[in-house]
Each structure stands twice: as structure tokens, then as C-alpha cells.
Amino acid sequence: MQACQVIFGDELTISREFLEYVQLSGVKSAYRKRAKETHPDSLVGQGQVAQLRGAQQFQRVQKAYKNLSFYLDAREKGVRVAVVSPAARANPYQAGRTARTDFNRKRAQARHRQKTAGSAGQGCGYSKERPSHNGTQGNLFSGRLPNRPLLFGHFLYYSGLVSWQSLIKALVWQRSSRPRLGEIGCRFGWLSPEDVFSLLRSPDGRPIGQRAVDRGLLTPRQLNTLLALQKSQQKRLGEYFVQNRIFEKARLQEILRRYYAHNYRQSKRARQAC
Numbered sequence: 001m002q003a004c005q006v007i008f009g010d011e012l013t014i015s016r017e018f019l020e021y022v023q024l025s026g027v028k029s030a031y032r033k034r035a036k037e038t039h040p041d042s043l044v045g046q047g048q049v050a051q052l053r054g055a056q057q058f059q060r061v062q063k064a065y066k067n068l069s070f071y072l073d074a075r076e077k078g079v080r081v082a083v084v085s086p087a088a089r090a091n092p093y094q095a096g097r098t099a100r101t102d103f104n105r106k107r108a109q110a111r112h113r114q115k116t117a118g119s120a121g122q123g124c125g126y127s128k129e130r131p132s133h134n135g136t137q138g139n140l141f142s143g144r145l146p147n148r149p150l151l152f153g154h155f156l157y158y159s160g161l162v163s164w165q166s167l168i169k170a171l172v173w174q175r176s177s178r179p180r181l182g183e184i185g186c187r188f189g190w191l192s193p194e195d196v197f198s199l200l201r202s203p204d205g206r207p208i209g210q211r212a213v214d215r216g217l218l219t220p221r222q223l224n225t226l227l228a229l230q231k232s233q234q235k236r237l238g239e240y241f242v243q244n245r246i247f248e249k250a251r252l253q254e255i256l257r258r259y260y261a262h263n264y265r266q267s268k269r270a271r272q273a274c
Helices: 002-009 016-021 026-036 050-074 086-090 093-115 152-158 166-176 179-187 195-202 208-214 220-232 238-242 249-273
Strands: none
Touching: 002 026, 002 050, 026 050, 026 195, 152 166, 152 238, 152 249, 166 238, 179 195, 179 208, 179 220, 195 208, 208 220, 238 249
8 A cells, every 4th residue: 555655646435446456557657657767867956855865765666566566466366465554664563473373363363163063064065053263153043934036145045054243354355356346347348447537536425336327437327237237246145155165066956946946935925915
């Protein structure tokens, strides 16, 4: 984040969404501008102190551009680079202790999951709920299924198969796995990298697609098309529970059949009531 402030300026609001969408072309453009402003040649004839400060600033710009290029390259390869918080920079000793504690805790949790993986779900192909990612057992719903059509995630919860906490984690995983709207728009030629960069520089809490429509960069029909494509390319919710060994594939197929049967019965009942 500090590298972004050096390259783009202090007036830019850095958010997770910005880091996800920023493109190398935008970084290069901002870098050239900053490098030109801070280049030592532009300070010829000024005092020695001003030249020294300018040289230091120019070096910071070079380092920031190198760090951002590394981040973008890692992001394109699917590697998530941890962002160091200001608190960690201010107290690296404490940050190191915290990191070691987190590592040991996660390793202990992984060993516990491995020990329970062999026995959990034997005979039925699934475990109703394994320990959650923070080591605690999630609360399972124990009532009756609602008499209405349900989304698949809600069906899992109301069937007592997963906890609400696990369902939220699955939905976050699904959302993070889908392609970014700006990338799809650029692929179709409806948006340019400069358009996306401009939208990310001025976040106002609204989705990027809605802001693109308000600025006349997309039509409502184009936005709906992009949203439909984005949704169609995201991973299915059930894959999360298979990957995390909450369900086996065969058991997931059985649950899906029950899910479709439930929604069919509820839809048929609603039609008959009309």
C-alpha cells in the first residue's frame, strides 16, 4: 500500500478492490509521471539540500515501482502477496512474534483435522460439520426445512449439514474465485484499462459496474451481460465443501438430488395453491 501512495500520490484512496483491479499499464503511466517529477535532472540549479531530497524521493519511486511490478506479476500467477500493515512496520519484533504464533496455531489445527479426517464421515461419505477454520465447532441448525424454494446454501444450512459460519466462508470463497467485472469488460472491448483505472481511483461505495453505467461507460444491458458472464464463470458452491473435505463427491450428488426434489415439491405446491 505504501508503494501505491508513492506512485499514485497521497490523494488516492487505496482499497482491496483497487489492488485487485490495478493494471500494469496504469502503474507504468503513473510511474513515468512521478519519475519525471522527481528526476535529479529537474533539480539542476537548486540548492544542495533540495537536490539531496529529490534524489531520495527518486529512489523511493524506483523502489515502489519495483515492488508494485512484483506484486502484479505475483497476482497474475495466482500468488497472494501479504500486505504489511503500518503497525507491523512500526513494531517488527511484535509482528514477528504474532506471525510465529499464528503459524504454530494453524499447524496444530491442521494436525487435528488430519487426525479427525479418517473417522469423520465414515459410512455415509460426509461429515455433517468438521471443525471450522478457527478450530471451533460450528452450530448446526436442528429445525425443519422451510416450506419454500431455497438457495442451495440455505438448503445445506436448514438441513443441518453445515453451520452458518461455514456457509459464509463458502460464499466468500465463491465470490473471490469469480473473474473481475472490469477484466471481462476489457475482454469484450466495452471498457478500456484506463476506464477501469479511473473507476477504481474514485470509489464511492457503489459497485464498479453501476458507476460505469452512471458515467456512460456501459449501458444497463451491457452491465447485465457482464454480470451474467461473471456469475456463470464462478465456481459452484458445492466445490468448496468437497475441497475442504466436508462432503465427498458422491455425498454431494445425493444432497443435490434432495435439494432439487425439495424445490420441485415447493414450487409445485405453490402452483397448486394458486
